[in-house]
Amino acid sequence: MSVFAAVHERLRDIVLKNRGDLVVTKDGPAGMALEVPGLEGKPWGYVAGTRVGTGYVSYYLMPVYVSPELEASLSPELLRRKQGKACFNFTKVDEGLFDELDALTARTVPGFRAVAEELAARRR
Template sequence: MAEDFDKVFAGLRQLMLGAASGMTVAKDDPGSLELRTPTIDPKTKQPGWFGTVTIKKTYVAYHLMPLYTHPEVAEGISGELAKRKQGKTCFNFARIDEALFDELARLTKVCVRLVDR
């Protein structure tokens, strides 16, 4: 299973890096990618959170933090992608699904535009 998760992680990592090319890579370790926004969060005085891809015990988590402040963006996602959503910002995958990855890439690009406002 871990080998499969490595492949899922690799696919989601590439997806996030490609769709969110304007974000700053804060961490890029095996099994863990963290992207920050180029803008400074007024509360923390640090670059804001954009997203993460992380291997967990039973899935690979894909977080898009702009969905926390703009939940309406996720209202138009497909039922299949909605089944993968946990909480406000996280999508969980245990295997590669090209159609859902394509939809997630489009959603990530929308989130990038929200950060650029």
Template structure:
């Protein structure tokens, strides 16, 4: 894991874990956290994906899979957080941003409540 992303990853990992305490940890190792939902996905017969935090080569990715099926959960995000969004479910960060991390935490809690 890149040293400069270690703090970003640590903060995003904490946000994910605190926002979704009912989720099951599928993987938790340096640079990679994966959470699964308690219910079984009818297509895969496995617990559905909730989210991941993953250190990549040039950023740390924060995925919230409920946004794929319920994109309206992110309808009210700020333009600054929207700039970090890649695709339907992923937000990328290179630096710690306390304001955006607070907003992301609220979004993750909304996703966990669905």
């Protein structure tokens, strides 16, 4: 198993462990996606996922994007991995950071559907 495959598997496990009633819409060696289920079983909105790149594995967590105040709760080590508003990049398994990411995911994903629905209602 390559280093990136091991990183992806560990990050994938974090997403799956915390998915609740959300739907996995993509799951393969290149990455996975977790979305809010919509009407008639069609996915409605991206929540979290992974992507295996050529230089690192990315972990996307949309609750961080819509609630920037969450950044204040992140350790400096995890903040160094943050790229953009909702992406964290890893080149190797780091159990300490993955535990922190797991706790952040567990804290934010379960209530994200309500947040996403509220944001969508405001746009209408």
